[in-house]
Amino acid sequence: MAVTTRRRNLAQVSGENAVIQVAWMYYQDGRNQQEIAETLGISRATVVNYLQEAREKGLIRITLAAPAFTTHRLALELTERFGLRGAYVIPDEGTEAEEGFLRVVRGAANWLPDLIAPGDRLGVAWGRTVYELAEMVEPMPVEDLTILQLVGSMATPYGFTAEACSTRLAQRLRARCLNLHAPAIVSRAALAEELREEPILKAQLDQLETVNKLLFSVGTATSDSHIVLSGLATRADLDWYVAQGAVGVICGRFIDAEGRQLPGPMEDRMIGVPLPRLVGLEMGILITPGMDKVAATRAAIRGGYVTHLVTGTTVAEALLAAP
Structure with missing residues (x-):
């Protein structure tokens, strides 16, 4: 009964x-x-x-406390070796590339709420890494938080366009979102200059000067890089920059092994945040989910874009193994 x-x-x-x-x-x-x-x-x-x-349904959340990853031996070695303020290292030994990628992104999504604060103006780059993070981060309101799209729009076969990355993250964090209503690159430098002076776009670009924190994943300077496959750069552009010493890409701009921006034929045609504006911010959060980005990650650190790093154990060991 x-x-x-x-x-x-x-x-x-x-x-x-x-x-x-x-x-x-x-x-x-x-x-x-x-x-x-x-x-x-x-x-x-x-x-x-x-x-x-x-x-x-997302009714429950199971996470491991951040210190399990930020006090990991490799995390502490990374912070000491590269002068970082924090590192979050995910175990990825024996995993396939896709599983390792998702583990690192999940770790970044778990750590991000600890790194942002009310009143922050978080500049967001674009790419699959950032978009997947936005999908994984737990919905939570952050008071007076603003998410800013750092690179203009682009025609891409992927779902993770620049505006999709910033918009989705803003939705998850109940934040204000400021997107750029312009293409990332245009055909002529004169046209780009005119667009930058349009009152609406000029006001949006001026807002990028207020960014105090950066969330990004550095791109590679290879033929299968998003910057090429999205159409932002042609294969000829890539070859030219590689010949000048390019090892990575940050917000659509090529950087050399020391993290310095490489001036070139694309720069005057691009619409987005000037790369020097992202150096030495209050916080630069870099997510590196794969071995293909080791050289680019080292360059980004050297260039002063990174204060906090999220990666897997294999990448961490590779970074530490280099002279």
Whole structure:
């Protein structure tokens, strides 16, 4: 009779409330699945299904505390070696490239709320890394936070355009979003100069001067780089910059091994934040999810763009192994 009554009581609860009730008993009360099933008069399989539904709906959050990663031996060595204020190192030994990528991005998404504060003006670069982070970060309001798109728009076959990255992150953090209503690059320098003087766009570009923190992933200077595949740079542009010593890309601008911007034929045609404006900010958060970006990451650190680094153990070891 008691079991029948419990079943009737749970059946009277709406579907989502039943899920929440099971999740609470499991995660907050510390009861195991069998105990929950017996208490509520449901099967253990139903308990498992409710817990899975709670995870899929984002009703629960399971994270490891940041110190588990920021006090990792490799994290401490990175901060000391490169003069960083913090590093977050994710174990990725033995993982496939895609799994390792997602682990590092998930780590960055978990750490980001600890790094931003009310009143911040967070400049956001573009690319898959930043977009996936925006998708993974837990929704949470940050008072008086502004997200700023640092690079103009571009025609791209990907979903992670510059405006998509900044807009999605702003939505997740309940922040104000300031996007650039212009292409990232145009055909002529004179046209770019005229566009920069348009009152609406000039006001948007002036806002970029107020950025105090930067969130980005450095790009590579290779033929399969996003800067080429998105059409922002041609293969001829890439070859020219590589010949000048380019090893990476930050916000659409090529940098050399010391992190210095390389002047060249693209610069006068681009619309976005001037790269020197991103040096020495209050905080520069760099996410490096793959071995292909080791040289570019080292250059970004040398150039003064980085105060905090999120990466995997394999990249961390590669960075530390270099002279």
